[in-house]
Amino acid sequence: MSDIWMIQNISTAENRTDEYIKDALNHFMETAGCKAEVIDRAEAGKTGSGAIYICIDERLLKITEISENFSLKDAEIFARIMELEIRERKYRQEITELKELIHRNKLCTCSQIKIPQAALFRQEKLAAIGQLSAGIAHELNNPIGFISCNFDVLKNYASEIRAFISEAGRISDSAAFEKAKSAHRIDEIISDTEDIFTESEEGFRRITGIVANLLAFARSDANRLKRGSFNNAVANTVSIAKSEFKFTAEVITEAGDLPEFIFNTGEISQVLLNILLNAVQAIKQQKKAAMGLIVIKTWEEDGFACCSIKDDGPGIKPESADRVFEPFFTTKPIGEGTGLGLNVSYDIIVNKHKGSISAENNPNGGAVFSFRIPMIDETAGSDGT
Ligand SMILES: Nc1ncnc2c1ncn2[C@@H]1O[C@H](COP(=O)(O)OP(=O)(O)OP(=O)(O)O)[C@@H](O)[C@H]1O
Ligand SMILES: [Mg+2]
Structure with missing residues (x-):
């Protein structure tokens, strides 16, 4: 489609003859290097004064009013504006066509789009690891937290047991022995220690699992089947x-x-x-x-x-x-x-x-x-x- 410049309401542009407008139009055409014609002549007395429009893809852009002082120098400037408008339109069209091409070819020829997939893959993977790391750190913190608490308790228990053993060595009758055993909570400690070990083992299992999964995911084995x-x-x-x-x-x-x-x-x-x-x-x-x-x-x-x-x-x-x-x-x-x-x-x-x-x-x-x-x-x- 040729580019059409529309000159509208010519007859209302005071002091401007048709010849003058045609001259201006020819000048535009030369400068902008496109086709143009007068496509509308409004009746005198209709709205607005003379104006130059450019019609691009059914979009009507008003470039300028044709005022009293309108000169051929102005015409040159407006022609340049139009030239840029037309160029912009061509680039937009090219972008749309290229987008269409990508869109159309997506399913069968994704590989033709020259994007370095190996690099993208690494980038995505690093991004995913980055995204997951805060959560993973939190997941690790949880079992590490209770294992470390358990250690404090075990340390306490160990010192109770040590105190009980040293006391027990000095005790001769069984009643006093039972009393010391109860004072140092020995039965409770023995039963609780079992739970602590089971719980800590579960914690270690979770930590090992999380780390193993992360390593399996992060390993650079992109080419290994x-x-x-x-x-x-x-x-x-x-x-x-x-x-x-x-x-x-x-x-x-x-x-x-x-x-x-x-x-x-x-x-x-x-x-x-x-x-x-x-x-x-x-x-x-x-x-x-x-x-x-x-x-x-x-x-x-x-x-x-x-x-x-x-x-x-x-x-x-x-x-x-x-x-x-x-x-x-x-x-x-x-x-x-x-x-x-x-x-x-x-x-x-x-x-x-x-x-x-x-x-x-x-x-x-x-x-x-x-x-x-x-x-x-x-x-x-x-x-x-
Ligand atoms: N489960 C879903 N429900 C609705 N829309 C989805 C879903 N999965 C993907 N989409 C749509 O597909 C688009 C592309 O997804 P894609 O994973 O390629 O990119 P993204 O999630 O936007 O960005 P990122 O590169 O971070 O993954 C999304 O932006 C979204 O619009
Ligand atoms: Mg996504």
Whole structure:
């Protein structure tokens, strides 16, 4: 479409002849390098004085009033403004076309978009570790706190026992012995010590578990495929993310029967974590008083390990439905989301594990993300990286 400049209400521009306007118009055309024509001539006496408009994509921009002092110098300035307007329009159009291209090609040619995925993957992982670290520190603090309390109690008990033993050595009759034993709470100490050890063991088990999960998640094994348990990967990820969801949602895992197979645990944990954190964030957005619910299911189907993560949040906005896997697509406020979580997940599932991933809304509300990866049994020919 040619660029059209509209000169309107010419006849009301006092002291300006048609010839003058045509001259000005020609001058504009030369300077701005575009086509123009007079497309409207309002009746004399209609509103406003003479004005020059530029019509861009059905947007009518008033460039200037044609006043008494309107000169060809002014015409040059306005022509420059128009030139810039037209250029801006062309850039906008180009941006829209490029966005469209990304949007159209998303599902089949995501890999053509030249974004260094390995770097993105590391970046996402570090961001996730950063995000989780405060919660993890809190989770560690809890068992460390009660183990350290238990130690104080044990120290006390040990000094009671020492005092009792030294006293007992000087006692000759059994009545006095029983009295000293009771004064030093020996029976109570013996029974309580057992509880303290059991509780502390549980604390150490929790600390070891948290650290092991964190190490498994943080390990730089982006290119390593290993035989492992998919359900363990799910359980470890849920456990590592616990501090992120425990006040927001209940997470229920319905693990199906899945034999061990070859996949990249670190990468699959990253996918699960991205989807899980999105679900938690979506539920949080609703600001509901009641706890949300996230259900993670795993099952085997046609040689694929399948997983679905369903939440009872607000669901994916209809206008976002086609775009959630696009790089940098986010509906979160600036600084809260980079829009990379699902794009990295797409790359891991589709390009690295040769599987598929999809997102939809549950008819009863909330979003469901599902993915499946082939259950590969041998490393040969299975390098999905
Ligand atoms: N469970 C969900 N419910 C509703 N919308 C979701 C859900 N998961 C993802 N989305 C939508 O998909 C968008 C993209 O998600 P993605 O994880 O790629 O980026 P992000 O969460 O915005 O940022 P980040 O890079 O920090 O993960 C989100 O901004 C949100 O609009
Ligand atoms: Mg996300």
